[in-house]
Amino acid sequence: MSLQVQSLIGLVALPLIAWVLSERRSALQPSRLARIVLAGLALQIAIAALMLTVEAVRAAFDWPGRAVEALQAATTAGMRLVFGYLAGGPAPFAVVKPEAGFILALQALPIVLLVSVLSRLLYHWGVLQLVVKGFAWCLRKTMGISGPVGTSAAANVFVGMVEAPLLVRPYVSSMSRGALFATMTAGMATVAGTVLALYASLLEKSIPGATGHVLVASVMSAPAAIVIARLMVPWGKD
Numbered sequence: 001m002s003l004q005v006q007s008l009i010g011l012v013a014l015p016l017i018a019w020v021l022s023e024r025r026s027a028l029q030p031s032r033l034a035r036i037v038l039a040g041l042a043l044q045i046a047i048a049a050l051m052l053t054v055e056a057v058r059a060a061f062d063w064p065g066r067a068v069e070a071l072q073a074a075t076t077a078g079m080r081l082v083f084g085y086l087a088g089g090p091a092p093f094a095v096v097k098p099e100a101g102f103i104l105a106l107q108a109l110p111i112v113l114l115v116s117v118l119s120r121l122l123y124h125w126g127v128l129q130l131v132v133k134g135f136a137w138c139l140r141k142t143m144g145i146s147g148p149v150g151t152s153a154a155a156n157v158f159v160g161m162v163e164a165p166l167l168v169r170p171y172v173s174s175m176s177r178g179a180l181f182a183t184m185t186a187g188m189a190t191v192a193g194t195v196l197a198l199y200a201s202l203l204e205k206s207i208p209g210a211t212g213h214v215l216v217a218s219v220m221s222a223p224a225a226i227v228i229a230r231l232m233v234p235w236g237k238d
Contacts, residue, residue, distance in 0.1 A: 011041065018231035027234040036143075040227035043142045044220045051216045069211070071118075072201045075111050108198055115197045119159055128158060132167065135222070143226055148172075149179050153186035153222050160195075161187025178235025182226050189225035191218040 015037050022028060028036075050057045079087035087106045095101060102108075122128040135154030139145055145153075148171040155164035165172060165183060175183070191199065196214050203210035 015227060015231060018228045022232050022234065024234050028231065033231075036227055036230050039143050040223045043138075043223040047220050047223075048216065051219070069200075069204070071114060071197065072111055072204075075114055076107070079106055079110050108201060111197045111201055112195070123159075128155075129167075131158065135219075139223065139226070143223060145182070145226060146179065148175060149182050149226070152183045153190075153226060156187045156190040156192070157218050157222055158192070160192040176235045178230065178233040181233040182229035182235075185229040186222055186225040189221040191215075191221075 019025065019028065019033065076088060080089035083089075083106050085091040085101075086103055088101070091101075119128065132151060132155045135157065136147065136150040139150035139153060140147060143150075148168040152164050152168050155167050161184070164187060168183075172180070191214055196211065196218065199214050200211035203214075207213065
């Protein structure tokens with residue numbers, strides 16, 4: 001079975017499974033059901049088309065990949081300066097099993113800490129909020145969700161699912177059960193910036209441009225997660 005056929009089956013099967021498992025199928029009238037699914041699917045296709053075919057957008061999303069590569073190189077150099085061969089530097093002895101020389105805490109996790117610090121700085125300077133607002137506006141206009149849900153779902157693309165709800169903390173107490181479920185689902189579906197850097201550093205050797213691939217998949221997963229959440233736990237205005 002080709003990947004295209006598998007993808008087509010998934011586009012039909014996953015929303016269908018979510019609808020079957022819905023706790024209130026009666027709240028999903030055919031017109032509303034079609035609107036939710038088609039809006040999410042259209043947004044995913046638009047995101048993929050923009051990121052993969054429009055040169056300007058593609059270049060903009062290639063930049064994070066180069067930035068992560070530069071951060072990874074700088075972090076690796078610093079760790080090797082401090083920890084030597086334990087961080088991947090030249091060993092002072094003959095290495096019998098090089099495949100056993102990878103130490104997660106010294107060769108992969110430092111980039112997570114560095115990106116976490118940088119995301120905090122971007123938030124402090126107000127840069128991250130502007131980017132999140134743009135994504136949140138797009139989600140609200142296309143999928144009809146409220147500001148808090150859209151903002152949290154958009155923020156999950158860049159920060160973790162612990163930090164993202166903090167952006168809408170004043171609204172959490174008044175959000176409906178379905179809106180809270182959508183916020184949690186988006187957090188599980190997307191890839192935080194810190195983890196994205198870790199994935200990219202591990203995959204870059206075997207998959208060229210791994211950062212861009214993971215980033216595109218994470219952005220596309222935000223509307224998909226909202227569709228699944230709205231089918232499983234429907235809600236009205238929140």
